[in-house]
Amino acid sequence: MxxxxxxxxxxxxxxxxxxxxxxxxxxxxxxxxxxxxxxxxxxxxxxxxxxxxxxxxxxxxxxxxxxxxxxxxxxxxxxxxxxxxxxxxxxxxxxxxxxxxxxxxxxxxxxxxxxxGPRTDASVFSYDKRYTKWLCEAKKIKSVHYEVISSNEHKNINIPYPIIIKPARLGSSIGVSIVKDESELDYALDVAFEFDNSVIVEPFIEGVKEYNLAGFIAKGEIHFSIVEEPQKNEFLDFEKKYMDFSRSEQVLKADIDSALEAKLKNSFEKVYKNLFEGALIRCDFFVVDGEVLLNEINPIPGSMGNYLFEDFKSSIELLANSLPTNKRAKVNYEYIHSISKAKGK
CATH class of the missing domain: 3.40.50.20 (Rossmann fold)
Incomplete structure (x- = not known):
């Protein structure tokens, strides 16, 4: 191919x-x-x-x-x-x-x-974490509670500590900090504002269960990867994520029951359909008290999430042969010709 x-x-x-x-x-x-x-x-x-x-x-x-x-x-x-x-x-x-x-x-x-890859509209809603939150609200997808802080305005954060600070338009854990009390807040904000003028503030959930799921639609059918439970420490920092981008060995399937797997796939499908056609994406989920929450959308996952698929090459080939096409308007200048004819020109 x-x-x-x-x-x-x-x-x-x-x-x-x-x-x-x-x-x-x-x-x-x-x-x-x-x-x-x-x-x-x-x-x-x-x-x-x-x-x-x-x-x-x-x-x-x-x-x-x-x-x-x-x-x-x-x-x-x-x-x-x-x-x-x-x-x-x-x-x-x-x-x-x-x-x-x-x-x-x-x-x-x-x-x-x-x-x-993601089309323009899908990119807009997944690249900016603020817009991802709005997408969740519109599609009735549950996500982590959040607040938005701008470098141009100063306001109090109402989410109790510990919190996590993320630049709104950046991935790979760059500029991300965990803030355990108010004394650490100013430094964390300074770090985040180095990369973006808007940041997302979320509660840092201790011991949360996290699961990753990738997939795509081809020939009208959604194709899922396995569900992965990533192994990490407090949070996946840039250095760890950087190394993960070179992963090529398939990971083990998460040890979860069929009911939870169905919930994860249902949430993924809500995110994907009528927006991400043509792309292979990965969604990262939290599970809190049995409730599935979308953490973030990876519209172009590291190394395309190859390690999540049992047959990655066949998946890419299948997707490449089922890409959406844009309809272009046909221009024939009928309107201009009709006006010119009416005016005798």
Whole structure:
């Protein structure tokens, strides 16, 4: 199968995207893979598969490789006498800004390039944690209680300590702090405001049960991964998450009963349907007193959550062959012609 991996981007999660792309090179061996790197200045480079190593990017060696332009239906490489079109479905593997905020989705839609990944509207509701909360309220999906704090206004936090502080538009646990009492609050807010001018405040729930579930819709049917119960300490910090982005070994299925599994799948389906078609996403849930609460949506999970699927390659192929298409308005200038005819022009 032919597939283009698009990675990089101008975000705090740029390096994590590189790690994900290197991991997928291994996991999708046997596919006809093309690797396109988007640098921090939004230039696209065609990366040789043999050069898909972290040092290629850290040493700037990618700048010696062919630069690409984006045209209708493809990424194009100009040669001395002609141009080479790199077609086929794109897997959007840009984490954070650019990839998950809707920028790349809009660009690919504009140029009629098929892709695996969240569409613009889905990106908006999953990239910003405030909008995710609003989505939950609209779809009647239970989530963790929260408050929003802005760097432009000062107000008291009403949630009892301990609390967790998160930048509203950032993933991978970057800028996240657990605050156990008021003396730690100012520092935690300063850290979060380094990355965003809005932060989410939630209660930190001691000993909470957490479960991860990924999935996608293909051929009209929803396909779920196994349910994982991640093993972690107080919370999954950036360093641990960074290493998790390179995971390629399938994890063990959580030891839960069928009733809880059904609840998790039902909540996932509510999140996914009529919004995330075309994407493989992962939802992270908390379970408190038997009640399933959505923690967050990962619209482009690290390494595409390959470790959650029994047959990841077949899952990607199935999704790539069932991508939604946008209907474009047909322009025929009938209105202008009718006016011109009526005026005799």
């Amino acid at each position: 032919k597939l283009t991996i698009l990675f990089g981007g101008a975000s705090f999660e740029h390096e994590i995207s590189i790690v994900s792309a290197i991991t997928l090179k291994e996991k999708l061996s046997g596919f006809d893979l093309t690797f396109i790197f988007c640098d921090q200045d939004h230039r696209f480079y065609l990366i040789e598969a043999s050069k898909m190593k972290a040092v290629t990017f850290s040493k700037g060696e990618h700048k010696k490789m062919p630069q690409l332009n984006i045209t209708n239906g493809s990424f194009t490489q100009k040669t001395m006498f002609s141009s080479i079109e790199h077609t086929g479905p794109v897997l959007n593997l840009i984490h954070g800004a650019d990839g998950e905020d809707g920028t790349i989705a809009s660009l690919l839609d504009f140029f009629s390039i098929k892709y695996i």
